[in-house]
Amino acid sequence: MERTAAVLPATPVPATASPRKVHLVSSRATFRALSGLATARGLHRDPSGTDLVVSEVDAARLDDVAGIVHRTEQRCGGFFAFDTRAQAEAFLRSDRSAQAIAATAASYTLDNRPTVDHWLPQVREARIRDTIAHLSGYQNRYFASPAGKASAEWIHDHWAALAAGRSDVTTELFTACPGCSTQPSVILTIEGTTLRDEVVVLGAHLDSININGGGSPGQAAPGADDDASGIAVLTETLRIALASGWRPRRTVRFMGYAAEEVGLRGSNAIAQAYRGAGVDVVAVLQVDMTNYKAGPVQDMKLITDYSNASLKVFFEQLFDTYMAPMGYTRGTYTCGYGCSDHASWTNAGYPAAMMFEAGDPGGSFPYIHTTGDTLAMMGNTAQPSVKFAQFALAFLGETAKTRAMHTGGPLLPVTAP
Ligand SMILES: [Zn+2]
Incomplete structure (x- = not known):
């Protein structure tokens, strides 16, 4: 079954994202660990029931994001990254993971x-x-x-x-x-x-x-x-x-x-x-x-x-x-x-x-x-x-x-x- 994503903007942002930002899709737990680095732009629940956050970080801080995920969760990966918020939201809308x-x-x-x-x-x-x-x-x-x-x-x-x-x-x-x-x-x-x-x-x-x-x-x-x-x-x-x-x-x-x-x-x-x-x-x-x-x-x-x-x-x-x-x-x-x-x-x-x-x-x-x-x-x-x-x-x-x-x-x- 195709599901429709509910992406709720937490903060108004310009329609065109800055090229110096990277837009992340992560679990809520990962987002919390990134406090201070990432700004929430949307909330979402994926088809398997995991609470997700669309957030925005400075592109120059992306290695710090990887580092925090590494230190707090001891693993590789941990998030999807996109150049624009629109891409991140489109990714969530087309999420077929439940199927x-x-x-x-x-x-x-x-x-x-x-x-x-x-x-x-x-x-x-x-x-x-x-x-x-x-x-x-x-x-x-x-x-x-x-x-x-x-x-x-x-x-x-x-x-x-x-x-x-x-x-x-x-x-x-x-x-x-x-x-x-x-x-x-x-x-x-x-x-x-x-x-x-x-x-x-x-x-x-x-x-x-x-x-x-x-x-x-x-x-x-x-x-x-x-x-x-x-x-x-x-x-x-x-x-x-x-x-x-x-x-x-x-x-x-x-x-x-x-x-x-x-x-x-x-x-x-x-x-x-x-x-x-x-x-x-x-x-x-x-x-x-x-x-x-x-x-x-x-x-x-x-x-x-x-x-x-x-x-x-x-x-x-x-x-x-x-x-x-x-x-x-x-x-x-x-x-x-x-x-x-x-x-x-x-x-x-x-x-x-x-x-x-x-x-x-x-x-x-x-x-x-x-x-x-x-x-x-x-x-x-x-x-x-x-x-x-x-x-x-x-x-x-x-x-x-x-x-x-x-x-x-x-x-x-x-x-x-
Ligand atoms: Zn790896």
């Missing part, structure tokens, strides 16, 4: 074990570690910095190289995001063979931020766990699927999202564009922070909120089928409003879900959004991410399905369905 959370229309099946079992032993910790090391070697991947653009372009080129020789694979830089500054999102598409109009998405954000960086393009923000680890997991997943000569039935899109840390901007721009074009996205996996585990904690945590009910059940089935036999354990984590890029897809009405790292008994990664988010702080290993690549491969094989797979010699052409 996306409750929808049970999508039918997910576990019947592609040969493909997944072939893939799982091929995950290499060293390859994941190499990608994290490269990405965390940039000064930062901040959305408004030259390094933020260069690192995104490196991901594009690296993914394109993995797909060399495959005429059914394309890569693009997605730049139709007015709030993403010079940072593109990266999209790699493997064309589906028999169900090409049905799209499976695997995503992670490619940007990073330092909460003490003050918005400087030169800030130090290695972002090894948050979220070079997620990009590295996707990269290893892609490498293995392509190396096996795999051709999916459904179309698959690997995505590196721009500007997540400043209000889920890249993923929201893509999800809204897909909604506008009527793209049939059947499942979205989000991987954001996969490489930290310390102490006696469950290996993987299913995010419980702003996710699709059927897809969450399917994630549990995937885990129990492929991960539990290897000795891994699962738990759950409630992440809050606008927690990561899955929320963009949920808002646009698509089924999305997320698996999160184990963390430690005290909560999540203690060095998030600081200069301490390095491989060294995680013991110079990517071992915790191996199981996320395995989970991503299981998700990939079981949602996109297998049309053809070739593990040696020249790839045979795929003929009619």
Whole structure:
């Protein structure tokens, strides 16, 4: 059911917003934490009953917003950001999260074990570690910095190289995001063979931020766990699927999202564009922070909120089928409003879900959004991410399905369905 948003202006403002302001949509709790920084411009209740606030902050203070969300809520994301209040209000009016959370229309099946079992032993910790090391070697991947653009372009080129020789694979830089500054999102598409109009998405954000960086393009923000680890997991997943000569039935899109840390901007721009074009996205996996585990904690945590009910059940089935036999354990984590890029897809009405790292008994990664988010702080290993690549491969094989797979010699052409 479509719902009509009730956005109640709290304070009269000029019709045209200042370009020096950023307009946030956050939970009421997050807004309260921003007291003094953000000015309320509207109140709203989202379809799942969360009280939201449209507020306005100086663009120059956006890093402080991220920092406060980080300190008070110990997480990435936490809000959506827009250039104008009109955009923020339009976003709320078109909120499809209630349908996306409750929808049970999508039918997910576990019947592609040969493909997944072939893939799982091929995950290499060293390859994941190499990608994290490269990405965390940039000064930062901040959305408004030259390094933020260069690192995104490196991901594009690296993914394109993995797909060399495959005429059914394309890569693009997605730049139709007015709030993403010079940072593109990266999209790699493997064309589906028999169900090409049905799209499976695997995503992670490619940007990073330092909460003490003050918005400087030169800030130090290695972002090894948050979220070079997620990009590295996707990269290893892609490498293995392509190396096996795999051709999916459904179309698959690997995505590196721009500007997540400043209000889920890249993923929201893509999800809204897909909604506008009527793209049939059947499942979205989000991987954001996969490489930290310390102490006696469950290996993987299913995010419980702003996710699709059927897809969450399917994630549990995937885990129990492929991960539990290897000795891994699962738990759950409630992440809050606008927690990561899955929320963009949920808002646009698509089924999305997320698996999160184990963390430690005290909560999540203690060095998030600081200069301490390095491989060294995680013991110079990517071992915790191996199981996320395995989970991503299981998700990939079981949602996109297998049309053809070739593990040696020249790839045979795929003929009619
Ligand atoms: Zn993150």
